[in-house]
Ligand SMILES: Nc1ncnc2c1ncn2[C@@H]1O[C@H](COP(=O)(O)OP(=O)(O)O)[C@@H](O)[C@H]1O
């Protein structure tokens with residue numbers, strides 16, 4: 001005889017039963033549940049009987065006795081505790097490591113102070129792509145020895161990804177805490193990265209943004225925020241969409257959601273001075289000696305990026321050179337030792353026209369390279 005495993009687990013069954021009045025499950029309820037699991041009602045009846053449901057012939061309903069209801073709930077709670085206990089046992093440290101290449105600028109000192117205060121005071125950071133929003137939050141947590149849990153938001157992100165849900169572990173369904181619950185319980189900083197990509201499903205965070213914690217309705221448990229819990233969100237827009245179509249995929253965030261953030265930090269690209277320091281640090285970390293032409297390369301790159309950004313702001317070009325892209329160029333330079341090649345390679349992601357105009361501009365600033373070299 002071969003053993004056919006159940007099509008559904010006890011947790012799945014009890015989870016579904018919550019939708020019904022478990023003091024009286026009628027025969028039409030039974031039919032619905034059986035259909036849901038794609039099993040016969042007779043098999044469902046047998047399973048329910050085994051789980052302690054009693055049939056009331058007069059009312060033609062199934063019900064759990066009070067003690068049995070308690071046992072069933074206990075069972076569910078132990079399932080919930082399992083992965084949780086496991087996580088705390090490991091006691092992994094979620095404080096980000098410090099990065100030597102980090103240079104503080106702009107509102108970083110304010111951000112750091114808020115994080116250090118351990119107060120619940122959600123922060124919304126908005127600014128162009130690749131200007132150090134995520135890196136800044138990470139380093140602020142590192143410097144203040146605060147734990148950070150980062151969630152990358154996409155249009156697909158939903159309650160299951162954020163809060164948690166049932167997962168299959170060794171053939172058993174067990175409750176699994178989502179990153180938000182983990183952050184609440186640890187009193188950590190929760191980073192909702194690129195939050196303007198979210199759909200309205202993110203509204204499940206509303207009560208958490210009010211500092212109130214959350215009720216996990218699937219397992220009937222309330223999770224309070226622990227001391228030190230706070231939220232930082234980053235976005236390319238201010239959550240009002242993007243008029244110029246630059247940030248495809250960004251969505252208009254719910255007004256009530258945005259209202260829950262007491263402060264918004266507008267982060268610009270670093271100034272030429274700061275950006276030169278950043279690139280110098282990156283170069284040093286790549287063992288590029290900071291002398292002569294290497295040093296000049298950094299100066300040219302930073303001036304070049306600044307002109308591109310100004311032109312972008314005036315509507316002269318559609319693309320921008322981010323701090324992130326400049327660090328990519330430095331990395332290419334450490335590999336190939338060739339300035340023009342490094343600039344070109346890192347511009348390949350842009351369309352031909354933009355790429356050509358950016359290269360032209362670079363060759364005007366740096367007289368050690370020329371256009372013919374760039375078209376080789
Ligand atoms: N303040 C900074 N100090 C050093 N490097 C920086 C700084 N800001 C940005 N960078 C560089 O730019 C990259 C992109 O930063 P990131 O935080 O990912 O951008 P954003 O989140 O704004 O899109 C970083 O990985 C780092 O290499």
Ligand SMILES: [Mg+2]
Pocket residue numbers: 133134135193194234
């Ligand atoms: Mg980022």
